[in-house]
Protein backbone atom coordinates (compact mmCIF):
# COMPACT_ATOMS: atom_id res chain seq x y z
CA UNK A 183 0.00 0.00 0.00
CA UNK A 184 1.27 3.48 -0.91
CA UNK A 185 0.89 6.69 1.06
CA UNK A 186 -0.71 9.35 -1.16
CA UNK A 187 0.78 12.83 -0.87
CA UNK A 188 -0.48 16.02 -2.49
CA UNK A 189 1.94 18.75 -3.36
CA UNK A 190 1.37 22.00 -5.20
CA UNK A 191 1.37 21.54 -8.98
CA UNK A 192 3.04 24.87 -9.68
CA UNK A 193 3.66 27.92 -7.58
CA UNK A 194 5.68 28.93 -4.59
CA UNK A 195 5.55 25.59 -2.75
CA UNK A 196 6.25 23.23 -5.63
CA UNK A 197 10.03 23.38 -5.85
CA UNK A 198 10.75 23.33 -2.10
CA UNK A 199 8.25 20.50 -1.56
CA UNK A 200 10.01 18.30 -4.13
CA UNK A 201 13.37 19.34 -2.69
CA UNK A 202 12.57 18.30 0.88
CA UNK A 203 11.20 14.95 -0.32
CA UNK A 204 14.36 14.43 -2.34
CA UNK A 205 16.54 15.26 0.66
CA UNK A 206 14.49 12.72 2.62
CA UNK A 207 15.74 10.19 0.08
CA UNK A 208 12.56 9.94 -1.97
CA UNK A 209 13.05 10.04 -5.76
CA UNK A 210 10.12 11.16 -7.82
CA UNK A 211 10.10 11.25 -11.61
CA UNK A 212 8.84 14.71 -12.22
CA UNK A 213 7.65 14.86 -15.82
CA UNK A 214 6.22 18.11 -17.11
CA UNK A 215 2.41 18.33 -17.07
CA UNK A 216 2.28 15.15 -15.02
CA UNK A 217 -0.49 15.19 -12.41
CA UNK A 218 0.45 11.94 -10.70
CA UNK A 219 3.75 10.17 -10.09
CA UNK A 220 5.02 7.19 -8.13
CA UNK A 221 8.15 7.42 -5.99
CA UNK A 222 10.88 5.03 -7.05
CA UNK A 223 12.19 4.08 -3.63
CA UNK A 224 9.41 4.74 -1.11
CA UNK A 225 5.82 3.45 -1.14
CA UNK A 226 4.43 6.82 -2.14
CA UNK A 227 2.18 8.25 -4.82
CA UNK A 228 2.44 11.96 -5.54
CA UNK A 229 -0.52 14.05 -6.72
CA UNK A 230 0.18 17.50 -8.15
CA UNK A 231 -2.73 19.75 -7.18
CA UNK A 232 -3.70 23.38 -6.64
CA UNK A 233 -2.76 24.46 -3.12
CA UNK A 234 -6.25 25.85 -2.55
CA UNK A 235 -7.90 22.55 -3.51
CA UNK A 236 -5.78 20.39 -1.20
CA UNK A 237 -7.82 20.77 2.06
CA UNK A 238 -10.87 19.25 0.35
CA UNK A 239 -8.83 16.29 -0.96
CA UNK A 240 -7.47 15.70 2.55
CA UNK A 241 -10.90 15.90 4.12
CA UNK A 242 -12.32 13.46 1.58
CA UNK A 243 -9.41 11.07 2.17
CA UNK A 244 -8.51 11.10 -1.53
CA UNK A 245 -4.97 11.90 -0.41
CA UNK A 246 -3.47 10.97 2.98
CA UNK A 247 -1.01 13.80 3.48
CA UNK A 248 -0.02 17.06 1.80
CA UNK A 249 2.55 19.80 1.80
CA UNK A 250 0.54 22.98 2.03
CA UNK A 251 0.68 26.54 3.37
CA UNK A 252 -0.51 26.67 6.98
CA UNK A 253 -2.50 29.79 6.02
CA UNK A 254 -4.64 27.72 3.64
CA UNK A 255 -5.37 25.21 6.39
CA UNK A 256 -6.39 28.01 8.73
CA UNK A 257 -8.67 29.38 6.01
CA UNK A 258 -10.34 26.13 5.00
CA UNK A 259 -8.69 23.18 6.71
CA UNK A 260 -11.11 22.32 9.49
CA UNK A 261 -10.49 18.81 10.84
CA UNK A 262 -7.08 18.51 9.21
CA UNK A 263 -4.09 18.13 11.50
CA UNK A 264 -0.48 19.25 11.11
CA UNK A 265 2.18 16.56 11.50
CA UNK A 266 5.23 18.70 10.90
CA UNK A 267 6.17 22.32 10.25
CA UNK A 268 8.58 22.40 7.33
CA UNK A 269 10.30 25.76 7.75
CA UNK A 270 9.95 27.14 4.20
CA UNK A 271 7.51 29.55 2.49
CA UNK A 272 7.29 31.65 5.62
CA UNK A 273 4.83 34.51 5.30
CA UNK A 274 2.20 36.49 7.17
CA UNK A 275 -1.47 37.08 6.46
CA UNK A 276 -2.09 40.74 7.16
CA UNK A 277 -4.51 43.59 6.83
CA UNK A 278 -3.29 46.63 4.92
CA UNK A 279 -4.63 50.06 4.04
CA UNK A 280 -3.46 52.89 1.72
CA UNK A 281 -0.37 54.63 3.07
CA UNK A 282 -2.17 57.97 3.25
CA UNK A 283 -4.81 56.65 5.69
CA UNK A 284 -4.34 57.45 9.37
CA UNK A 285 -4.78 54.14 11.16
CA UNK A 286 -5.40 53.71 14.85
CA UNK A 287 -6.86 50.25 15.46
CA UNK A 288 -8.70 47.33 13.92
CA UNK A 289 -11.92 49.18 14.82
CA UNK A 290 -11.11 51.48 11.88
CA UNK A 291 -12.26 48.66 9.57
CA UNK A 292 -15.81 48.88 10.92
CA UNK A 293 -18.21 49.34 7.98
CA UNK A 294 -15.32 49.35 5.49
CA UNK A 295 -14.81 47.20 2.36
CA UNK A 296 -11.96 44.68 2.54
CA UNK A 297 -10.74 42.77 -0.52
CA UNK A 298 -9.29 39.32 0.20
CA UNK A 299 -8.81 35.70 -0.85
CA UNK A 300 -9.02 34.66 2.82
CA UNK A 301 -12.61 35.53 3.86
CA UNK A 302 -12.86 33.04 6.76
CA UNK A 303 -9.58 34.17 8.29
CA UNK A 304 -10.55 37.85 8.05
CA UNK A 305 -14.05 37.27 9.35
CA UNK A 306 -12.80 35.32 12.34
CA UNK A 307 -10.25 38.02 13.16
CA UNK A 308 -12.76 40.85 12.82
CA UNK A 309 -15.43 38.98 14.82
CA UNK A 310 -12.94 38.50 17.64
CA UNK A 311 -12.52 42.26 17.75
CA UNK A 312 -16.22 43.00 17.37
CA UNK A 313 -15.73 44.60 13.96
CA UNK A 314 -18.12 44.15 11.08
CA UNK A 315 -16.84 44.86 7.55
CA UNK A 316 -17.91 44.19 4.00
CA UNK A 317 -15.71 41.46 2.51
CA UNK A 318 -15.02 41.43 -1.18
CA UNK A 319 -13.66 38.04 -2.24
CA UNK A 320 -11.14 38.01 -5.11
CA UNK A 321 -8.67 35.30 -6.07
CA UNK A 322 -5.54 37.26 -6.93
CA UNK A 323 -3.93 40.68 -7.38
CA UNK A 324 -5.66 41.67 -4.17
CA UNK A 325 -3.29 44.55 -3.50
CA UNK A 326 -4.62 46.48 -6.48
CA UNK A 327 -8.16 46.67 -5.03
CA UNK A 328 -7.86 49.96 -3.09
CA UNK A 329 -6.25 51.70 -6.09
CA UNK A 330 -9.16 50.86 -8.38
CA UNK A 331 -11.80 51.83 -5.85
CA UNK A 332 -12.87 48.26 -5.13
CA UNK A 333 -12.05 48.33 -1.41
CA UNK A 334 -10.82 50.49 1.47
CA UNK A 335 -8.32 47.90 2.64
CA UNK A 336 -7.06 44.43 1.88
CA UNK A 337 -6.09 41.20 3.58
CA UNK A 338 -3.41 39.15 1.85
CA UNK A 339 -0.11 37.37 2.19
CA UNK A 340 2.86 39.56 3.09
CA UNK A 341 6.43 38.36 2.89
CA UNK A 342 9.03 40.98 1.97
CA UNK A 343 6.33 43.68 1.91
CA UNK A 344 7.34 44.78 -1.59
CA UNK A 345 3.91 44.10 -3.17
CA UNK A 346 2.28 46.30 -0.51
CA UNK A 347 4.90 48.99 -1.03
CA UNK A 348 4.55 49.00 -4.82
CA UNK A 349 0.79 49.44 -4.47
CA UNK A 350 1.02 52.30 -1.97
CA UNK A 351 -0.26 50.21 0.96
CA UNK A 352 0.93 49.71 4.54
CA UNK A 353 0.55 46.67 6.78
CA UNK A 354 -1.57 47.51 9.82
CA UNK A 355 -2.50 44.16 11.42
CA UNK A 356 -0.68 40.81 11.27
CA UNK A 357 -3.46 38.24 11.62
CA UNK A 358 -1.30 35.14 11.44
CA UNK A 359 2.11 33.74 10.57
CA UNK A 360 2.43 30.80 8.23
CA UNK A 361 4.92 28.33 6.78
CA UNK A 362 4.71 25.17 4.71
CA UNK A 363 3.44 22.22 6.76
CA UNK A 364 2.89 18.50 6.36
CA UNK A 365 -0.87 18.10 6.79
CA UNK A 366 -2.71 14.84 7.48
CA UNK A 367 -6.13 13.62 6.36
CA UNK A 368 -8.55 12.70 9.17
CA UNK A 369 -9.27 9.55 7.13
CA UNK A 370 -5.71 8.16 6.98
CA UNK A 371 -5.63 4.41 7.75
CA UNK A 372 -3.25 2.53 10.06
CA UNK A 373 -0.90 1.18 7.40
CA UNK A 374 -0.51 4.60 5.84
CA UNK A 375 -0.06 6.16 9.30
CA UNK A 376 2.91 3.82 9.67
CA UNK A 377 4.35 5.11 6.41
CA UNK A 378 3.73 8.68 7.59
CA UNK A 379 5.80 7.96 10.73
CA UNK A 380 8.69 6.77 8.54
CA UNK A 381 8.43 9.86 6.36
CA UNK A 382 8.32 12.14 9.42
CA UNK A 383 11.42 10.52 10.87
CA UNK A 384 13.28 11.28 7.63
CA UNK A 385 11.94 14.83 7.35
CA UNK A 386 12.94 15.57 10.93
CA UNK A 387 16.54 14.56 10.24
CA UNK A 388 16.57 16.78 7.15
CA UNK A 389 15.09 19.75 9.02
CA UNK A 390 17.49 19.33 11.94
CA UNK A 391 20.44 19.15 9.53
CA UNK A 392 19.30 22.34 7.75
CA UNK A 393 19.46 24.17 11.07
CA UNK A 394 22.94 22.95 11.97
CA UNK A 395 26.57 23.23 10.84
CA UNK A 396 29.51 20.95 11.41
CA UNK A 397 32.40 23.06 12.71
CA UNK A 398 36.07 22.03 12.75
CA UNK A 399 38.82 24.21 14.20
CA UNK A 400 42.35 24.03 15.48
CA UNK A 401 43.27 25.28 18.94
CA UNK A 402 46.37 25.46 21.09
CA UNK A 403 45.90 23.07 24.02
CA UNK A 404 46.40 25.89 26.51
CA UNK A 405 43.28 27.62 25.10
CA UNK A 406 41.12 24.51 24.71
CA UNK A 407 39.09 24.96 27.85
CA UNK A 408 37.98 28.49 26.96
CA UNK A 409 37.15 27.46 23.38
CA UNK A 410 35.11 24.41 24.40
CA UNK A 411 33.02 26.61 26.68
CA UNK A 412 31.95 28.62 23.60
CA UNK A 413 30.79 25.53 21.69
CA UNK A 414 27.51 23.96 22.75
CA UNK A 415 27.61 20.66 20.84
CA UNK A 416 25.11 17.82 20.36
CA UNK A 417 26.63 15.95 23.29
CA UNK A 418 30.17 17.23 23.75
CA UNK A 419 32.76 18.24 21.16
CA UNK A 420 35.28 15.76 19.78
CA UNK A 421 38.88 16.74 20.58
CA UNK A 422 41.71 15.07 18.61
CA UNK A 423 45.46 15.76 18.86
CA UNK A 424 47.10 17.41 15.84
CA UNK A 425 50.44 16.10 14.50
CA UNK A 426 51.95 19.33 15.80
CA UNK A 427 52.71 19.07 19.51
CA UNK A 428 50.53 21.23 21.78
CA UNK A 429 47.64 21.63 19.31
CA UNK A 430 44.24 19.95 19.00
CA UNK A 431 41.47 19.74 16.45
CA UNK A 432 37.95 20.37 17.75
CA UNK A 433 34.86 19.05 15.94
CA UNK A 434 31.30 19.90 16.88
CA UNK A 435 27.77 20.50 15.62
CA UNK A 436 26.30 23.92 16.23
CA UNK A 437 23.11 25.78 15.34
CA UNK A 438 23.73 27.83 12.18
CA UNK A 439 22.71 31.12 13.81
CA UNK A 440 24.70 30.44 16.96
CA UNK A 441 27.89 30.04 14.91
CA UNK A 442 27.89 33.70 13.82
CA UNK A 443 27.36 34.76 17.42
CA UNK A 444 30.47 32.95 18.67
CA UNK A 445 32.86 33.26 15.71
CA UNK A 446 34.54 36.45 16.97
CA UNK A 447 34.93 35.02 20.46
CA UNK A 448 36.35 31.78 19.03
CA UNK A 449 39.00 33.70 17.10
CA UNK A 450 39.77 35.94 20.05
CA UNK A 451 40.21 32.82 22.18
CA UNK A 452 42.86 31.45 19.83
CA UNK A 453 40.90 29.21 17.41
CA UNK A 454 42.47 28.90 13.95
CA UNK A 455 41.64 27.26 10.63
CA UNK A 456 37.92 27.27 11.29
CA UNK A 457 35.88 25.20 8.80
CA UNK A 458 32.08 25.27 8.66
CA UNK A 459 30.43 22.43 6.73
CA UNK A 460 26.82 21.65 5.84
CA UNK A 461 25.25 18.55 7.34
CA UNK A 462 23.16 16.31 5.12
CA UNK A 463 21.12 14.42 7.71
CA UNK A 464 21.01 14.55 11.47
CA UNK A 465 19.52 11.52 13.24
CA UNK A 466 19.06 11.75 16.98
Ligand SMILES: Nc1ncnc2c1ncn2[C@@H]1O[C@H](COP(=O)(O)OP(=O)(O)OP(=O)(O)O)[C@@H](O)[C@H]1O
Pocket residue numbers: 190191192193194195231232233234235250251252253254271272273339340341342360361362
Ligand atom coordinates in the same frame (compact mmCIF):
# COMPACT_ATOMS: atom_id res chain seq x y z
N1 LIG B 1 5.28 35.97 -1.08
C1 LIG B 1 5.29 34.83 -0.43
N2 LIG B 1 6.32 34.50 0.38
C2 LIG B 1 6.34 33.33 1.06
N3 LIG B 1 5.35 32.43 0.99
C3 LIG B 1 4.31 32.69 0.22
C4 LIG B 1 4.21 33.90 -0.53
N4 LIG B 1 3.07 33.88 -1.24
C5 LIG B 1 2.48 32.72 -0.93
N5 LIG B 1 3.19 32.01 -0.06
C6 LIG B 1 2.88 30.68 0.52
O1 LIG B 1 2.86 29.75 -0.56
C7 LIG B 1 1.56 29.20 -0.73
C8 LIG B 1 1.29 29.03 -2.19
O2 LIG B 1 1.25 30.28 -2.82
P1 LIG B 1 1.07 30.42 -4.39
O3 LIG B 1 0.92 31.84 -4.69
O4 LIG B 1 2.09 29.64 -5.10
O5 LIG B 1 -0.28 29.63 -4.65
P2 LIG B 1 -1.76 30.08 -4.71
O6 LIG B 1 -1.96 30.86 -5.94
O7 LIG B 1 -2.12 30.72 -3.41
O8 LIG B 1 -2.46 28.64 -4.74
P3 LIG B 1 -2.88 27.59 -5.88
O9 LIG B 1 -1.85 26.49 -5.92
O10 LIG B 1 -4.20 27.10 -5.37
O11 LIG B 1 -2.95 28.33 -7.18
C9 LIG B 1 0.62 30.17 0.00
O12 LIG B 1 -0.53 29.51 0.46
C10 LIG B 1 1.48 30.64 1.14
O13 LIG B 1 1.48 29.68 2.18
Ligand SMILES: O=P(O)(O)OC[C@H]1O[C@H](OP(=O)(O)OP(=O)(O)O)[C@H](O)[C@@H]1O
Pocket residue numbers: 194322323324325338339340341342343344345346
Ligand atom coordinates in the same frame (compact mmCIF):
# COMPACT_ATOMS: atom_id res chain seq x y z
O1 LIG C 1 5.41 40.70 0.48
P1 LIG C 1 5.84 40.14 -0.85
O2 LIG C 1 7.22 39.54 -0.79
O3 LIG C 1 5.70 41.13 -1.95
O4 LIG C 1 4.87 38.89 -1.18
C1 LIG C 1 3.48 39.00 -1.12
C2 LIG C 1 2.83 38.67 -2.41
O5 LIG C 1 3.17 37.33 -2.79
C3 LIG C 1 1.98 36.62 -3.12
O6 LIG C 1 1.64 36.80 -4.44
P2 LIG C 1 2.24 35.88 -5.63
O7 LIG C 1 3.52 36.49 -6.11
O8 LIG C 1 2.33 34.49 -5.17
O9 LIG C 1 1.19 36.06 -6.76
P3 LIG C 1 -0.31 35.50 -6.88
O10 LIG C 1 -1.18 36.56 -6.31
O11 LIG C 1 -0.48 35.28 -8.33
O12 LIG C 1 -0.38 34.21 -6.10
C4 LIG C 1 0.92 37.27 -2.26
O13 LIG C 1 -0.38 37.06 -2.77
C5 LIG C 1 1.31 38.72 -2.26
O14 LIG C 1 0.74 39.40 -3.31
Ligand SMILES: [Mg+2]
Pocket residue numbers: none
Ligand atom coordinates in the same frame (compact mmCIF):
# COMPACT_ATOMS: atom_id res chain seq x y z
MG1 LIG D 1 0.37 33.60 -4.57
